[in-house]
Amino acid sequence: MTAEExxxxxxxxxxxLVVDRFSQGIAPLSDEQLQKQVAPGRNxxxxxxxxxxxxxxRLFPLLGxxxxxxxxxxxxxxxxPDRTHPDPLSxxxxxxxxxxxxxxxxxxxEKLTPAEWLHKHxxxxxEDFAKDPARNRLAVVLSRTNHxxxxxxxxxxxxx
Amino acid sequence: MTAEExxxxxxxxxxxLVVDRFSQGIAPLSDEQLQKQVAPGRNxxxxxxxxxxxxxxRLFPLLGxxxxxxxxxxxxxxxxPDRTHPDPLSxxxxxxxxxxxxxxxxxxxEKLTPAEWLHKHxxxxxEDFAKDPARNRLAVVLSRTNHxxxxxxxxxxxxx
Numbered sequence: 001m002t003a004e005e006x007x008x009x010x011x012x013x014x015x016x017l018v019v020d021r022f023s024q025g026i027a028p029l030s031d032e033q034l035q036k037q038v039a040p041g042r043n044x045x046x047x048x049x050x051x052x053x054x055x056x057x058r059l060f061p062l063l064g065x066x067x068x069x070x071x072x073x074x075x076x077x078x079x080x081p082d083r084t085h086p087d088p089l090s091x092x093x094x095x096x097x098x099x100x101x102x103x104x105x106x107x108x109x110e111k112l113t114p115a116e117w118l119h120k121h122x123x124x125x126x127e128d129f130a131k132d133p134a135r136n137r138l139a140v141v142l143s144r145t146n147h148x149x150x151x152x153x154x155x156x157x158x159x160x
Numbered sequence: 161m162t163a164e165e166x167x168x169x170x171x172x173x174x175x176x177l178v179v180d181r182f183s184q185g186i187a188p189l190s191d192e193q194l195q196k197q198v199a200p201g202r203n204x205x206x207x208x209x210x211x212x213x214x215x216x217x218r219l220f221p222l223l224g225x226x227x228x229x230x231x232x233x234x235x236x237x238x239x240x241p242d243r244t245h246p247d248p249l250s251x252x253x254x255x256x257x258x259x260x261x262x263x264x265x266x267x268x269x270e271k272l273t274p275a276e277w278l279h280k281h282x283x284x285x286x287e288d289f290a291k292d293p294a295r296n297r298l299a300v301v302l303s304r305t306n307h308x309x310x311x312x313x314x315x316x317x318x319x320x
Contacts, residue, residue: 117167
């Protein structure tokens with residue numbers, strides 16, 4: 001493995017570890033447990049599942065991987081706060097969407113060459129990217145990994 | 161910048177972003193606010209500050225950067241759960257330790273060349289590292305960045 005291949009393997013391992021731990025954390029939970037709030041007055045665990053699914057689903061166009069799978073989740077789980085809109089999917093269907101999005105996304109990330117990891121993401125202009133080549137796919141994946149870890153820390157506060 | 165330099169710059173940016181956000185989050189908090197639990201029966205915010213300081217302080221020997229600054233924190237903030245031992249430092253001194261550890265650590269990370277990022281960390285044997293070269297400094301820093309993001313998600317639950 002070249003140095004570049006090792007570095008992207010490290011980043012991909014880190015992404016997978018965080019996503020897999022969150023998956024394992026929610027897998028055994030009942031619908032009732034998913035309705036619990038992570039702290040009094042804070043987001044329900046189900047909202048976090050929807051939020052992370054929607055945010056990761058947005059990575060398909062952002063990373064140039066094609067169309068999203070679940071654009072219908074944004075309104076409820078990104079644009080609006082928890083408990084202001086009815087959940088559009090059952091807990092089981094939302095868990096399935098989470099798995100589906102991450103499986104497809106991780107498969108696409110696994111196919112990237114080191115040079116492709118350093119391509120610009122689609123939300124930055126050619127001009128801005130020329131000024132700051134750190135605005136690449138790798139930066140986006142590291143950022144979303146941290147974001148998923150951030151909400152994982154909240155999710156574990158729900159007592160089984 | 162070479163591809164390798166860009167990748168390590170991305171990893172360092174990610175580390176700094178998470179550490180800086182946590183620092184900004186705790187900076188304005190009073191001693192009383194730091195005594196609050198992130199959720200009923202869970203860790204106090206002060207415990208999280210101590211925990212992250214101790215875990216980051218352990219990176220000095222783990223990454224081959226020399227001696228630790230605050231080994232006295234481990235017993236209270238890593239080995240034992242919250243509220244079983246008296247806090248060894250005042251909230252102000254603990255905040256200062258957090259800043260001191262991260263400033264020194266980040267400065268050491270900034271000096272690493274891409275090849276040095278891929279050196280083995282000190283907790284893996286030469287033999288195991290030969291089998292899995294992903295057990296390098298970069299993997300450790302990505303992992304600790306996720307860990308800090310995980311607890312940051314809990315820390316923001318404390319209402320100011």
